[in-house]
Amino acid sequence: MAFEKMELKDIEVWDGNRAAAQALRQAQVDVVAAYPITPSTPIVEGYAQFTADGYVEGEFVMVESEHAAMSACIGAAAAGGRVATATSSQGFALMVETLYQASGMRLPIVLNVVNRALAAPLNVNGDHSDMYLGRDSGWIQFDAYCPQEAYDLNLIAFKVSEDHDVRLPAMVNQDGFMTSHTAQGVHTLSDDAAYGFVGEFKPMNDMLDFEHPVTHGVQTEEDWHFEHKARQHNDLMTKVHPKINAAFAEFEKLTGRKYNLVEKYNMDDADVCVVCLGTSVETAREVALEMREQGIKAGVVGLRVIRPFPFMEVAEALKGIKAIAALDRSSPNGAAGMLFNEIAGSLFNTDTKALLSGYIYGLGGRDLTKAHLTALYKELQANVDAGKVTTPLQQFIGVRGPKLAYL
């Protein structure tokens, strides 16, 4: 059985889910094991339809839970082939045990995480609670801000994850509904060009090589566990960014689209900036441009790679900035916020004089409007003018009721 190639227009109108599904097709994923959950379902439905229509030769396995989905992905990856899946929210939470097992066993798997809030209360809309839940799981984590990037980063994720020097699974995050269900023009690669970029899957320690039996998922106690975890961390800290940068460079050569570990926008001479993730980056860029017309030198820093966290690049991007807002789209539940903490960590011990404040926003899909960001930039400028943070360190944007502020 051979598969049929698909003729794509140079620009297709795709939402983020369609873009991700098309990337899985073009990468000719061997096994997709998945369980449906809003808003990521159309990714795996897309792959299932491609299978039914003869556009892929791989297998789609519709399992009985997200835990089983990742379990089957791990078994398939250990067998020795290209593996991917998708999930969101509660499904991601159910998967967490196996996320650590996948990365600890050094298996390349691409997981599309279509970001959605975590219950309770139940909510199907986008925030970054699931993304944050996975941040210590040992996976590489990319973040797409729009359907184009969801498409591109999927292709890049396979290339990095499957590299024999890396052999770590990778997540591609995109905002639930705002990206996953919002159709935009997406520049495509031909099937041959996309597959050529991702490359053939090269197995390593594959269970299906019967001349070389392997044991996966051993027991290690106090005598060896630490060394295994330390080596995994070492590879995340030292090997992954160079491989991502190389993949970004190769992708730019192929498409003209340039990606960076940290995406800077109007940062060269900026006095104030926001640091955020997902679709908010694009909104912030629009507002930052408008702020310039009002005399506020505003910039935006978006993270393209959340794990391994680009400490040096964040510090470099924020060098010379006077006031920073860290925007966290997840309830920190008793702490300052992931981005707030990581940015503080990146800047501590540098000669920064920057004023850092944190904002919690957009939980459960609540909109972050241009008006919110305009007010925020003005607050940052007020901090700069006063020479100190004039507001509490942690504020909530867009929540009804009495104003919430802490620290």
Added chain:
Amino acid sequence: MSEIKNIKNLKEFSTSADRFEGANLLCPGCAHSIIVREVLNATNDDMVLSASTGCLEVCTAVYPYTSWDASWIHIGFENSSTAVAGAETMHKVLKRKGRLKQPDRNPKFVSFAGDGASYDIGFQWISGCMERGHNIMHVVLDNEVYANTGGQRSSSTPIGSSATTSPAGKVSYGEKKNKKDLMGIMAAHGIPYAAQVSPNKWKDMVKKIQHGFSVEGPVFINAVSPCTTEWKFDPKDTMHLADLATDTLVFPLYEIIDGRELNITYRPKNVIPVEEYLAAQGRFKHLFKDEYKYLIKEWQERVDAQWAYLQRREESRV
């Protein structure tokens, strides 16, 4: 085609080259290793194996050692079946795509799990694998208790057994619930083959495993695994306990084909009273107090009723 081993006698069987090394950390007298060897010895074909977290796993793959001379994977407690199902799916794809390194091989995909990992925490995963029709075999090493974690009750623990979370005490005779009928539940999936086996009846077991390897689709095997540590008997008596389990009919040996056709595969010439099975194990010791002797009678009645049911099922051919 499958390559089936043709082994004539127990001596030949015990010395037959196998892919599970005796160098492992299982308790002396543990039936797990005997069952695993019997399963692996049933074929010369390559194997892709998995184990759920449990005694077998923690005792056979302690870094930097492994007891497995075959591809083997452990992920977690609940998902050994799904792990080999994923590998089996990948094999199907790579075969189709012409990417297998040894395309002429005919590997067997087998998952091992304890009763805790099969009757309880992995129940849904196994059910999913059976329903989806993967070409895998799931083998339960059924010692009727969470042995690896120190003897807690599972839904396979039988009535009257003293387990650490259902202990016998001044006012309790221990476990109050009957053992779950996992064979019946698995057969109800309509799978091509389900069978109960016991390590003492090795020819019966090998025949069933070989049949399991010869069919297309998921196979469920429930193997009784007498546990010297938690059942509390002398390690030298493992096979004696297995003999008592099969010959008292506490653990009857039978198979169910296509979810319907039931065949009893072993009929003891002399059926031993259940009391002897219970008396041989420390976990049932308290049942021999006067106030609990009625439970021994009930045990016998339950075993008789189960045997009668199996015979009626066999006779009716439905």
